[in-house]
Amino acid sequence: MRWRRYLQTPGPIGEYSKLSLWQRAEPLDLVYIGYGLLVVAVVGVSYLLGALGWLPDDPQRINVRLINAAPFTPGHLLGTDFLGRDLQARLILGIQAYFLPGLLAITISVAGGSILGVLAGYRGGWFDTIVTYFDNLIDSFPRLVLILLVVAAFKPDIYYVMVVVGITGMPVIANLIAGKIAFLREKNFIEAAHALGLSAHTVILKHILWFNCRALLVIQATLGMAEAILVETSLSYLGFGVQEPTPSWGNMVQAGANYFLQGNFWPSTAPALAILATILGFQLLGDGLNNLLEGKRGK
Amino acid sequence: MKLAAIKPVSRVLLRELGISASLLLGVSVVVFAILYLAPGDPLNVLLGGQLPRSELALGMREALGVPRTWYGQYATWLGKVLQGNFGNSIRTGLPVLPELARVGVNTLYLIFGSLLLTLLIAVPIAVHAAAHGSTPGNTVATIVAYILSAVPVFWFGYIVVYVFINQLKMFPLISGTATKQAHAWLYFLVPIFVLGVASGTLAEMIRHLREELSRVLADDYIRTARAKGAAVWRHAFKEGFLIPVTEIMSAKMPFLLGGAVIVEQVFNWPGMGRMAWQAAQDRDFPVIMGIALVAAAFVRLGNLLQRVVFTAVNPRASKEQGP
Numbered sequence: 211m212r213w214r215r216y217l218q219t220p221g222p223i224g225e226y227s228k229l230s231l232w233q234r235a236e237p238l239d240l241v242y243i244g245y246g247l248l249v250v251a252v253v254g255v256s257y258l259l260g261a262l263g264w265l266p267d268d269p270q271r272i273n274v275r276l277i278n279a280a281p282f283t284p285g286h287l288l289g290t291d292f293l294g295r296d297l298q299a300r301l302i303l304g305i306q307a308y309f310l311p312g313l314l315a316i317t318i319s320v321a322g323g324s325i326l327g328v329l330a331g332y333r334g335g336w337f338d339t340i341v342t343y344f345d346n347l348i349d350s351f352p353r354l355v356l357i358l359l360v361v362a363a364f365k366p367d368i369y370y371v372m373v374v375v376g377i378t379g380m381p382v383i384a385n386l387i388a389g390k391i392a393f394l395r396e397k398n399f400i401e402a403a404h405a406l407g408l409s410a411h412t413v414i415l416k417h418i419l420w421f422n423c424r425a426l427l428v429i430q431a432t433l434g435m436a437e438a439i440l441v442e443t444s445l446s447y448l449g450f451g452v453q454e455p456t457p458s459w460g461n462m463v464q465a466g467a468n469y470f471l472q473g474n475f476w477p478s479t480a481p482a483l484a485i486l487a488t489i490l491g492f493q494l495l496g497d498g499l500n501n502l503l504e505g506k507r508g509k
Numbered sequence: 510m511k512l513a514a515i516k517p518v519s520r521v522l523l524r525e526l527g528i529s530a531s532l533l534l535g536v537s538v539v540v541f542a543i544l545y546l547a548p549g550d551p552l553n554v555l556l557g558g559q560l561p562r563s564e565l566a567l568g569m570r571e572a573l574g575v576p577r578t579w580y581g582q583y584a585t586w587l588g589k590v591l592q593g594n595f596g597n598s599i600r601t602g603l604p605v606l607p608e609l610a611r612v613g614v615n616t617l618y619l620i621f622g623s624l625l626l627t628l629l630i631a632v633p634i635a636v637h638a639a640a641h642g643s644t645p646g647n648t649v650a651t652i653v654a655y656i657l658s659a660v661p662v663f664w665f666g667y668i669v670v671y672v673f674i675n676q677l678k679m680f681p682l683i684s685g686t687a688t689k690q691a692h693a694w695l696y697f698l699v700p701i702f703v704l705g706v707a708s709g710t711l712a713e714m715i716r717h718l719r720e721e722l723s724r725v726l727a728d729d730y731i732r733t734a735r736a737k738g739a740a741v742w743r744h745a746f747k748e749g750f751l752i753p754v755t756e757i758m759s760a761k762m763p764f765l766l767g768g769a770v771i772v773e774q775v776f777n778w779p780g781m782g783r784m785a786w787q788a789a790q791d792r793d794f795p796v797i798m799g800i801a802l803v804a805a806a807f808v809r810l811g812n813l814l815q816r817v818v819f820t821a822v823n824p825r826a827s828k829e830q831g832p
Contacts, residue, residue: 358786
């Protein structure tokens with residue numbers, strides 16, 4: 211897997227010990243990362259299953275004689291919803307609602323954030339002021355309110371929403387990269403690269419972004435995916451995302467709500483637990499990698 | 510000491526006020542741009558296809574005095590907004606600003622209450638972890654906080670509602686018909702509890718407070734204080750506690766406003782978040798624009814207060830960053 215390669219390369223320049231990454235890692239961080247990678251694998255495989263249509267049951271087949279069935283009902287491993295539709299199949303298919311949109315969002319924030327970060331950190335001066343202004347401007351909006359504004363203005367399309375999520379994710383990455391460049395400057399790293407006669411192009415792309423920022427970008431992309439899932443599920447819960455009968459984890463929680471309050475917990479709880487486990491996985495992976503690769507060392 | 514601290518604060522306040530004003534101007538441009546680029550015409554929403562020919566719509570525009578150019582429209586709109594005229598809701602016909610003020614108070618209760626609750630949970634864990642290092646107890650607490658932060662807040666709301674209605678036989682929490690009863694104060698506390706625990710900020714708050722406090726506790730001046738037997742907490746309080754707490758409160762304000770949209774939906778709480786939801790459903794532009802502007806103003810105000818606290822605590826800050 212791609213993650214593995216990032217893990218084995220040395221972190222940012224600075225003091226690092228002779229111990230290998232695995233030896234100096236905190237056990238708890240390895241647990242976080244392990245769980246996160248498991249979630250990424252499950253989500254990735256389930257997405258492919260859903261995309262290929264290899265589902266345990268037809269997610270749209272209504273069975274009125276088997277409504278709100280409990281888990282482990284014969285034929286329905288995770289039970290059924292309020293129309294007797296198979297929950298397992300709907301949960302797998304629900305990943306379609308956020309997977310590609312989420313990738314779009316993190317692509318936008320990583321690409322845009324890198325550009326802004328390099329402009330602010332490498333060029334400095336006016337660019338720095340403008341990027342700081344943009345950063346504060348984005349931070350002024352509660353994101354969900356901005357998204358509702360876009361939903362009202364355009365249409366409740368998840369890709370529009372994810373463009374907003376991507377743009378609002380840019381300042382964090384830009385700040386981190388600008389900070390990293392300031393750190394590299396302090397260590398005369400950039401000056402040294404220029405002294406070697408390297409072009410600005412090479413210094414930025416290879417020496418700054420690739421050698422020193424890739425761990426940071428992977429971490430932020432991981433956290434960004436958690437955010438994208440949170441936004442997608444919240445919106446489809448609020449009724450602005452994927453609409454019934456197409457499943458999404460958010461609208462599944464919403465659909466099961468009335469039965470939940472009558473004491474029929476499962477149809478609402480199953481997708482809620484899926485959201486919980488997945489967001490937790492991406493967040494722990496990001497934080498675990500952050501502690502491992504970007505944490506303060508030598509202390 | 511006190512006098513010396515006042516001057517930089519007022520200077521910083523002026524500078525930050527200028528920055529906030531320029532940012533709010535930017536916010537208004539963004540809000541206007543989104544609506545300007547939106548397909549469809551608010552006039553069509555208003556008239557709902559009642560006009561048979563497009564020339565009539567043009568005439569209608571003329572009659573309503575809508576400027577032709579985008580900058581004309583922006584200037585007119587901004588001028589009205591600055592006078593406190595946010596327009597009338599397309600749905601209810603009521604002026605937006607008084608309505609926002611009416612429901613905004615409820616959202617403020619919700620946000621400040623839940624922020625307080627999150628801090629009450631996060632601070633002891635963070636302080637304990639910073640002071641004693643990782644112990645089994647605070648590690649477990651941190652992991653639980655991580656899990657709580659990933660809990661979908663709407664589902665957590667259902668659990669709480671279920672417990673109250675079915676197990677404790679409390680009044681109807683949902684439905685908005687909750688009349689004043691013996692436990693009316695609970696009606697306010699339950700949504701606050703739900704947002705405070707499951708808003709998704711808990712883990713980040715613990716992490717930030719713990720990192721900052723650990724960093725300060727490892728500083729030389731704390732070591733000196735410790736060596737001479739002075740009260741460590743009194744020395745670490747400003748930099749290690751007050752600044753990180755105000756920082757995280759200000760940084761999480763927008764996030765909580767977003768969370769309020771969902772919690773207000775679950776509990777039928779008559780606040781700004783529910784209003785935003787309704788406005789997005791109805792494409793009620795004046796309302797959603799007003800909410801975005803007011804929310805942004807609110808976020809900037811929180812940020813301003815944080816900067817003031819920061820400068821009051823650390824007068825050097827104003828000299829370092831002065832123009």
